[in-house]
Amino acid sequence: MTEPFGAYVHLPYCPYKCHYCDFNAYRLPRAEGARADMAQAIASEIAQAPGLDASRRVTSIFFGGGTPSLFRPGEIRAIIEALRSRYDVSSAAEVTLECNPGTVDLSSLRALRRAGVNRLSIGAQSFSAETLRRIGRLHTPEETRDAVRAARAAGFNNISLDVIYGLPGEAPEDSLRSVQEAISLGIEHLSAYALELESGTLFGRLAARGELPLPQEEDVVRAGDLVAQACERAGLARYEVSNFARSGRRARHNMLYWHQGSYRGFGPGAHSHLFGRRFWNVSPPGEYLRRVAAGGEAVEDEEVLSPTAQMGEWVYLRLRLSEGFSLASFARRFGRPLDAAYPGVRETLCAQGLLEAVPLWVRPTPKGRWLLHRVAEPFLA
């Protein structure tokens, strides 16, 4: 079996920016050809990308953003075609596209399906109309339900919804209701994120001034636990801190990240990881377009991880997974036992109730999952 390899495509435009979002996303320029230009530049970056990865078999493609569903299906198809000419794309590859309710309909979804997209990740965020307004989303809960129904009609059998809990003014029960609505749509996958405040966002600024009615930490934890229980009851098993899936429906592309796997990113600000080297493109779309036009690549900077940093990162990423990792897999990957690389650490964390005290295996306890950074800290460089 070949080692999995992913392609990430970043489509940086949105109709508007949400109050909590600090992604590399920009308002769609008014100029008519903006989307076509971007899609073309990405295709061109793919075609000209240097590197030793051309022969690798691509097992997953992920269109993230921004709002990729703002792009025309033809533009998405062109990018997939570019990937197919540059790489050996597996016929079984998972091809995900992020979309927002209100930006898709049955015909566009059919076209996307025909273009090769076989998985949708829909940004529901909440099923309360009032909450959606408060966090700066322009769609309604009904539009989310419509989008899921249309996707089914278009032939998608692998649908994920994103929801956020711990939103301003929300009690744990409100978060639970949103998630129950999402589950009732019969989806295969759910990502439930605790709200994070980023300094560059409207919410970040309001919170810094104490003007955001944020729930208490205990309530966020309780909301998260209620959400997880509801998912488990509905057959969506937690496999990562914020991710739940039916059997066989884990996000293959995202698993690559948590397995410290290899992937190549295209588009503004996209990150890549190849052979222990992490590098990323310039973020502003304008600069990206200029760089690609001039030379075919747009790398801004890179980071080559030291063996110790790589080891710490590997442990941190694996600990995000519910299954954790086996002591054998660590020893295989780094050539020595975990307890030799980090003497006494596992013991202490078990004693603190942060790691499960199970033989041969390392995985966080429920308490440890909420305090994952404390768990991971001793492993970091």
Place this chain on the structure above:
Amino acid sequence: MKGQQDQIRNFCIIAHIDHGKSTLADRLIEATGTLAARDMQEQVLDSMELERERGITIKAQAVRLDYAREGGERFELNLIDTPGHVDFSYEVSRSLAACEGALLVIDAAQGVEAQTLANLYLALEHDLEIIPVINKIDLPQADPDRVRRELQQIGIDPATAVLASAKEGTGIGDILEAIVDRVPPPSGDEAAVLQALVFDSHFDPYRGVVCHVRLVAGSLRLGARIRLMATGAAYEVTDLGTFRPAPTAADALETGEVGYFAAGIKNVRDARVGDTVTTAERGATQPLPGYRPAVPMVFAGLYPSEPSRYDVLREALERLQLNDAALSFEPETSGALGFGFRCGFLGLLHLEIVQERLEREYDMDLVVTAPSVVYTIHYQGGVVERIENPAALQPERGIEEIEEPYVEATVIAPTGYIGPAMELCQERRGQFKTIDYPSPDRAVLTYFLPLGEIMYDFFDQLKSRTRGYASLDYQLIGERPGDLVRVDVLLNNEVVDALSFIVHRDQAASQGRAVCEKLREVIPRQLFDVPIQAAVGGRVLARETIRALRKDVLAKCYGGDISRKRKLLEKQKEGKKRMRRLGQVEVPQEAFMAVLRRGD
């Protein structure tokens, strides 16, 4: 040029902070051609980097000005600079003792302030001729007439005042003439045995200690065998000269002159400010009056953040001490902080300066415990002990009485702010002594106050309650008994010795509460609830709880997040390395200053 005593004038400049002392000194140096304008570093006299930054004079300096008056008569004017902060009042008094006259600089807009008065009284005690200089007359708010009235009220003839603007260079000639005309020349016995007053000293890595001296009687020659009377140690003079302002070598210093000498002295403690230099053989029988050993008033524990840097800290303190006779230190062990030093300082400013120098010049990362004054403890059975560290108090031995140091504080404020100023003194256990009105709109308050009460934030409080108008000066007057108790702080049910502090019994509960609240703010949450308690003799007065951390995980970690988030976590981990582990609790360095900041 040989200094006939008649041609010598020794003077200093005294002023309240920011009234323009340093700028005036610069202009005098420039006007006498001692240094060409282009060579002037702003404010040459404040040569230490720290002094420049803080705009204050820490170490006294001297400079010789050669002044030719119209008609060609030449004079040797020795300007002796004085430290400008109450922490250094003994040093000020020695500088004044080396002079016959003083320029009393008063800001034309601000008028007479607390330090103006304190310095004036000190100068009068030393029988100096006072030349009032009303400075900054260029300011739009300048009101020289008001300042003249204030001068009258403090007993100075306003007609003797010289108007000047050091900034613009006006009045400088008048000041030089006034110095020559009105400051009496020295009148020492040229034939007598050598008596020289050390008014400052500094350590030079090549020459050893360089003493700044005023010759009171006799003369000092290169190669002479001399003795420092306080220590009795004898040396041979290897180098001497005058400051112009750079050290300029000479063969001899004569009676009445001011200059420097080096004699292979290893440590500034052996040539302490105020000491008398005489000849090694058949020297003077009596030292010059006024010598006082350095008495640190404020003590704090200094600990290296990393225990392995203990020896580096000791060496750094030893080296600082070469140049700072007032700094004392002794090894000390704290249950909470490990091995460090209990250091003595003249005051809080002195502490801050030493801390900054250690951090800047020696790259030390320090944990500084809250400063404490010295208490005298009378235990049962007649045993008396002085403690510099609250943790050293042993209540179990039975305490009969605790004495604490007191100061006499002078507060000058506009009459409208006298209420708030008195209120503050009252809150700090002050005993009212007098109130005077040198002018209708100004009052001078004197209070007896415990030093421990004014050490921290008293001046800041005074400033804020009087909108910055009040000024403060104080002098130590001795010890008095007080109803004092030690407040212990317990973290996770264990006493942290480095956090103990001594207060008046009536304030123990409120101060204990304030410290607990402060600690709850600065100590990060742990994986479990951490109780913080303040207790006197086992009786808990205040309690706070740092709630356990429930959530510390980023919701998202995808391709683009990995590098950024790993770095974030690595940085957090780095920050934790700077924390102290007390039992199971990680405590940041600023927690140890919580006792100090309890009033914030």
